[in-house]
Amino acid sequence: MTFIAKPKIVHKGLSRNALGLTIRDYEGGMSTLCAGCGHDSVTSAIVQAFFELDIPPNQVAKLSGIGCSSKTPAYFLDASHGFNAVHGRMPSIATGASAANRKLYLIGVSGDGDSLSIGLGQFSHALRRNLDMLYIIENNGVYGLTKGQFSASADVGTKAKKGEVNEQQPIDPVQMAMAQGGTFVARSFSGDKDQLVPMIKAGIRHKGFGLIDVLSPCVTFNDHEDSTKSYAYTRRFFHPAVHADFVPPAEEIRTAYDDGEAMPVEMHDGSRIVLRKVSDQYNVHNRGAALDFIRSHHRRGEIITGLLYIDEAEPDMHGISRTPDAPLAQVPFEELCPGSQAMAGLQERFR
Amino acid sequence: MKPTKTEDTEYFHQVVDCQWGCPAHTDVPEYIRLIALGRFSDAYMLNRGSNVFPGILGRVCDRPCEPVCRRGRVEDKPVAICRLKRVAADNRGDIRSRLPVAPKQKNGKRIALVGAGCASLTVVNDLMPLGYECVIYEALDKTGGLMRTNIPAFRLPASVLDEEIDYIVDMGADLRLNTPVNSMRELLDEGYDAVFVGSGAPKGKNLNIPGRNDSDRIHVGIQWLESVAFGHTESIGKKVLIIGVGNTAMDCCRTSLRLGADDVKVMARKPRGFFKASDWELEDAEEERVEIVVNHSPREFVLRDGKLVGMMFDLMDYDIDDNGRIVDSRVTGEKFFPCDDVVLAIGQDNAFPWIERDLGIEFDRWEVPVVDPVTFESTLSGVFFGGDAAFGPKNIIWAVEHGHQAAISIDKYCRASPLTERLPRGVNLQSAKMGIHEWSYSNDFDPSARRIMPHVDLKRRFKKLDIEVELGFTAEQVITEVERCLNCDIQTVFTDNLCIECDACIDICPVDCLTIAPNADEVTLKQNLKAPVLEPTQPFFVSGPLKHTARVMVKDENLCVHCGLCAERCPTAAWDMQKSTLNIPYALDESAEDMARCQRKAG
Ligand SMILES: Cc1cc2nc3c(=O)[nH]c(=O)nc-3n(C[C@H](O)[C@H](O)[C@H](O)COP(=O)(O)OP(=O)(O)OC[C@H]3O[C@@H](n4cnc5c(N)ncnc54)[C@H](O)[C@@H]3O)c2cc1C
Ligand SMILES: Cc1ncc(C[n+]2csc(CCOP(=O)(O)OP(=O)(O)O)c2C)c(N)n1
Ligand code: SF4
Ligand code: SF4
Ligand code: SF4
Ligand SMILES: [Mg+2]
Numbered sequence: 021m022t023f024i025a026k027p028k029i030v031h032k033g034l035s036r037n038a039l040g041l042t043i044r045d046y047e048g049g050m051s052t053l054c055a056g057c058g059h060d061s062v063t064s065a066i067v068q069a070f071f072e073l074d075i076p077p078n079q080v081a082k083l084s085g086i087g088c089s090s091k092t093p094a095y096f097l098d099a100s101h102g103f104n105a106v107h108g109r110m111p112s113i114a115t116g117a118s119a120a121n122r123k124l125y126l127i128g129v130s131g132d133g134d135s136l137s138i139g140l141g142q143f144s145h146a147l148r149r150n151l152d153m154l155y156i157i158e159n160n161g162v163y164g165l166t167k168g169q170f171s172a173s174a175d176v177g178t179k180a181k182k183g184e185v186n187e188q189q190p191i192d193p194v195q196m197a198m199a200q201g202g203t204f205v206a207r208s209f210s211g212d213k214d215q216l217v218p219m220i221k222a223g224i225r226h227k228g229f230g231l232i233d234v235l236s237p238c239v240t241f242n243d244h245e246d247s248t249k250s251y252a253y254t255r256r257f258f259h260p261a262v263h264a265d266f267v268p269p270a271e272e273i274r275t276a277y278d279d280g281e282a283m284p285v286e287m288h289d290g291s292r293i294v295l296r297k298v299s300d301q302y303n304v305h306n307r308g309a310a311l312d313f314i315r316s317h318h319r320r321g322e323i324i325t326g327l328l329y330i331d332e333a334e335p336d337m338h339g340i341s342r343t344p345d346a347p348l349a350q351v352p353f354e355e356l357c358p359g360s361q362a363m364a365g366l367q368e369r370f371r
Numbered sequence: 372m373k374p375t376k377t378e379d380t381e382y383f384h385q386v387v388d389c390q391w392g393c394p395a396h397t398d399v400p401e402y403i404r405l406i407a408l409g410r411f412s413d414a415y416m417l418n419r420g421s422n423v424f425p426g427i428l429g430r431v432c433d434r435p436c437e438p439v440c441r442r443g444r445v446e447d448k449p450v451a452i453c454r455l456k457r458v459a460a461d462n463r464g465d466i467r468s469r470l471p472v473a474p475k476q477k478n479g480k481r482i483a484l485v486g487a488g489c490a491s492l493t494v495v496n497d498l499m500p501l502g503y504e505c506v507i508y509e510a511l512d513k514t515g516g517l518m519r520t521n522i523p524a525f526r527l528p529a530s531v532l533d534e535e536i537d538y539i540v541d542m543g544a545d546l547r548l549n550t551p552v553n554s555m556r557e558l559l560d561e562g563y564d565a566v567f568v569g570s571g572a573p574k575g576k577n578l579n580i581p582g583r584n585d586s587d588r589i590h591v592g593i594q595w596l597e598s599v600a601f602g603h604t605e606s607i608g609k610k611v612l613i614i615g616v617g618n619t620a621m622d623c624c625r626t627s628l629r630l631g632a633d634d635v636k637v638m639a640r641k642p643r644g645f646f647k648a649s650d651w652e653l654e655d656a657e658e659e660r661v662e663i664v665v666n667h668s669p670r671e672f673v674l675r676d677g678k679l680v681g682m683m684f685d686l687m688d689y690d691i692d693d694n695g696r697i698v699d700s701r702v703t704g705e706k707f708f709p710c711d712d713v714v715l716a717i718g719q720d721n722a723f724p725w726i727e728r729d730l731g732i733e734f735d736r737w738e739v740p741v742v743d744p745v746t747f748e749s750t751l752s753g754v755f756f757g758g759d760a761a762f763g764p765k766n767i768i769w770a771v772e773h774g775h776q777a778a779i780s781i782d783k784y785c786r787a788s789p790l791t792e793r794l795p796r797g798v799n800l801q802s803a804k805m806g807i808h809e810w811s812y813s814n815d816f817d818p819s820a821r822r823i824m825p826h827v828d829l830k831r832r833f834k835k836l837d838i839e840v841e842l843g844f845t846a847e848q849v850i851t852e853v854e855r856c857l858n859c860d861i862q863t864v865f866t867d868n869l870c871i872e873c874d875a876c877i878d879i880c881p882v883d884c885l886t887i888a889p890n891a892d893e894v895t896l897k898q899n900l901k902a903p904v905l906e907p908t909q910p911f912f913v914s915g916p917l918k919h920t921a922r923v924m925v926k927d928e929n930l931c932v933h934c935g936l937c938a939e940r941c942p943t944a945a946w947d948m949q950k951s952t953l954n955i956p957y958a959l960d961e962s963a964e965d966m967a968r969c970q971r972k973a974g
Contacts, residue, residue: 023809026936033903055875211872251919
């Protein structure tokens with residue numbers, strides 16, 4: 021952390037987006053995380069993505085659980101709505117928020133502890149519901165906030181700062197989401213904004229549950245030599261398999277791609293993601309093959325990154341539940357709450 | 372790109388825009404911090420070390436530092452550097468015990484100085500402590516040169532001049548007032564060890580158009596100001612036209628108002644933006660309701676019955692290209708302006724009627740002597756020039772810098788040491804870190820706007836000629852203004868092998884001046900920055916290859932506000948904030964170095 025807040029200086033090199041806002045208008049409060057924490061970089065990637073998407077901050081709800089990672093929504097988009105849930109319970113709150121106002125952009129920030137230990141069940145069900153939100157796991161292999169105990173994502177053989185070795189199998193949120201039918205599954209690295217920012221943009225635009233597992237080193241408790249989640253290790257072993265370029269609606273695809281290599285995916289709002297395979301063995305269309313690829317590389321200690329799977333066709337929670345288009349928050353009270361007589365009638369039907 | 376050589380003094384020096392822009396390289400951020408601490412005497416002495424006349428310059432300096440001040444690039448207005456200098460001068464304690472002193476034991480060398488203006492006085496200031504005997508010849512009965520005769524007392528009170536000039540003369544200089552040098556040959560014959568010419572550029576330019584010589588109500592600006600300063604001229608007509616729109620014109624129009632004029636117009640040939648006068652001088656004149664009339668070129672003086680009644684002007688129209696340059700002009704009509712007096716303020720020329728042309732001192736075709744820009748020696752060895760006399764009219768702070776350099780040369784000349792073997796400038800770096808997030812300077816950015824100088828009210832200020840208009844900053848203004856300084860001398864120093872490429876510094880930088888990118892040629896690298904390069908002349912830093920990816924850390928110094936956040940955020944202290952101190956050699960240092968060298972040779 022720093023002891024003074026980042027001063028707001030509107031300098032001449034600062035650009036404005038379609039709403040006339042600068043990127044500084046998408047920032048939040050002063051971070052209290054350790055200097056060099058990967059989570060702060062993810063925060064800054066989120067700020068950039070929302071700025072570039074021209075999304076008005078007041079149309080966003082930020083949600084999180086407990087952990088250093090879960091503190092970060094306080095550090096971006098300070099003109100947005102937000103809810104800091106109890107440990108591991110953010111998906112329930114997000115479900116409620118989405119049910120009440122489906123027009124809001126929901127962004128959840130969680131940690132490997134928050135999502136894969138105490139919150140694993142909640143996480144699984146959010147996936148199952150295909151809740152329309154972007155769900156970011158800032159994955160550092162430890163419980164940072166409680167001083168660096170191994171989390172459920174710690175690899176076998178990785179060492180803690182004091183030397184103990186983890187011997188339990190890790191839970192990989194990406195493999196879990198692939199296996200469970202996730203509709204947008206991605207992995208990235210806090211230290212690679214070129215990859216991360218377009219991925220966040222695509223995740224925000226995706227209709228349904230967008231999962232990004234972001235390797236985000238804990239510089240204080242898990243950045244030592246025998247850690248598999250350090251800056252050095254991640255830089256050495258991460259392998260981008262697919263690159264995703266985000267192209268907003270009404271904009272032409274300008275970058276020149278080689279034939280067969282590029283695959284544009286149309287999003288529900290007309291924007292597109294152009295996927296580019298980096299590794300030729302990777303099969304983006306085939307859930308099973310993709311999963312095998314990730315698994316086999318993981319066994320060799322390699323970390324496959326990129327937008328690894330996307331399916332825009334699956335209905336999200338609102339589609340499945342056939343809820344009305346208008347956000348419930350905008351339905352007039354009389355309609356939303358038809359009164360005790362109607363309630364009694366309804367109950368009568370089930371007697 | 373190759374890694375930037377920050378060991379090279381010039382890199383960090385250039386980052387301190389004000390100090391780089393100041394001809395005498397005054398350590399501005401340090402004196403501002405001293406003022407912030409209430410250490411006014413220390414701030415004064417620090418100033419005096421480089422610019423010799425802090426009280427004078429704190430009022431009337433041309434301030435080349437302010438237009439280049441970084442603050443002016445980050446927001447609208449630069450730090451009020453000049454006004455803060457005055458704060459140090461006005462609030463200093465008795466500093467006389469801290470002034471340089473001349474040794475009782477002289478070194479046996481005698482120097483003649485022509486003119487008692489700021490250039491000569493600086494030479495005396497630097498040479499007296501080394502044991503030189505300095506003889507100053509001054510044509511007038513007062514010291515100070517144009518500072519006294521031309522800069523009006525309502526901008527620069529005589530008491531301020533006297534005090535700072537006395538500091539120098541009181542070291543024991545042999546000041547000979549009312550003693551013009553009428554022949555350089557005779558002066559050389561007196562056997563001085565060296566001669567310094569600081570006689571200024573004393574000739575006001577004339578305007579040779581019809582009617583010029585037919586009236587005594589047409590005055591040449593600098594002569595007229597001088598006669599006002601000496602009390603020979605005490606009044607002027609009601610309607611006055613000032614020709615020209617430089618700083619002299621500003622002093623002429625404001626002086627006219629104080630001598631009884633009530634309708635003063637400054638006549639400019641060109642449009643606004645092409646004026647020579649500084650913005651602040653224009654502002655001050657316009658505040659006093661002087662009208663500035665643009666696009667009027669003087670054609671003739673109009674006299675009726677032998678009496679000046681006005682002037683006829685050509686109306687001008689200009690074509691200006693995209694770069695803001697005038698490419699064509701034409702006359703579109705004419706206009707008459709009635710007036711009682713005209714003051715010509717269209718520039719100054721050098722004039723050396725007293726220097727014989729067969730002495731070996733060469734002059735160019737504009738009557739400007741040929742002077743070496745480093746040593747200030749003329750083509751006759753042992754004769755040095757400085758101030759307006761050297762390269763034509765400039766300003767006080769340039770004259771001071773010339774004086775410093777000439778003093779070094781004179782000292783070397785007298786000791787038969789080569790004039791061009793001069794000490795290089797050095798830079799010292801010292802970490803400003805005091806604790807985890809504690810720095811030895813106020814690193815938080817203060818968004819306050821520039822404070823506005825309070826003035827004596829419009830009615831009162833015209834009552835007498837010498838009422839100083841600017842009142843000086845109030846204590847509250849000082850407190851705010853010092854915090855506007857961005858401490859550009861507290862440098863961001865990068866150690867590449869410590870960086871773990873976590874991006875923390877990149878994310879936190881409030882002005883986006885840092886980037887980690889694959890190394891490339893300059894053009895490519897500059898295209899891949901987080902924020903565009905807006906000022907290509909600003910220093911640009913490229914690190915060596917970083918440990919993990921071999922990419923490089925790049926910094927565009929242009930907008931860095933020296934907030935230290937990059938260093939606070941860096942987990943490995945790869946960035947550190949370090950105070951840079953520039954070591955500028957003066958005659959005293961050069962002299963000591965030369966002596967040491969001699970001793971080494973002898974030993
Ligand atoms: C109207 C006006 C306003 C100005 N305002 C400013 C301002 O606000 N800020 C600023 O920085 N600069 C200003 N300047 C410029 C500044 O005054 C000069 O650049 C500066 O004074 C030059 O100093 P100098 O020592 O070279 O010469 P001068 O100040 O000209 O001093 C030369 C001295 O030499 C004497 N002398 C000349 N010939 C002889 C001789 N043969 N024998 C003996 N003595 C001789 C003269 O009498 C004079 O005293 C202004 C100039 C003018 C004309
Ligand atoms: C119900 C409950 N159990 C345990 C805790 C203690 N606790 C706080 S944060 C945390 C783990 C956070 O780990 P992670 O989500 O990975 O966040 P990180 O700090 O690593 O970013 C735990 C166990 C708690 N706050 N509440
Ligand atoms: S403890 Fe680890 S995860 Fe938490 S802020 Fe510090 S570096 Fe980041
Ligand atoms: S000190 Fe560091 S963080 Fe602050 S503006 Fe300069 S480079 Fe950016
Ligand atoms: S904060 Fe330090 S370690 Fe991190 S990228 Fe910047 S210089 Fe490198
Ligand atoms: Mg964690």
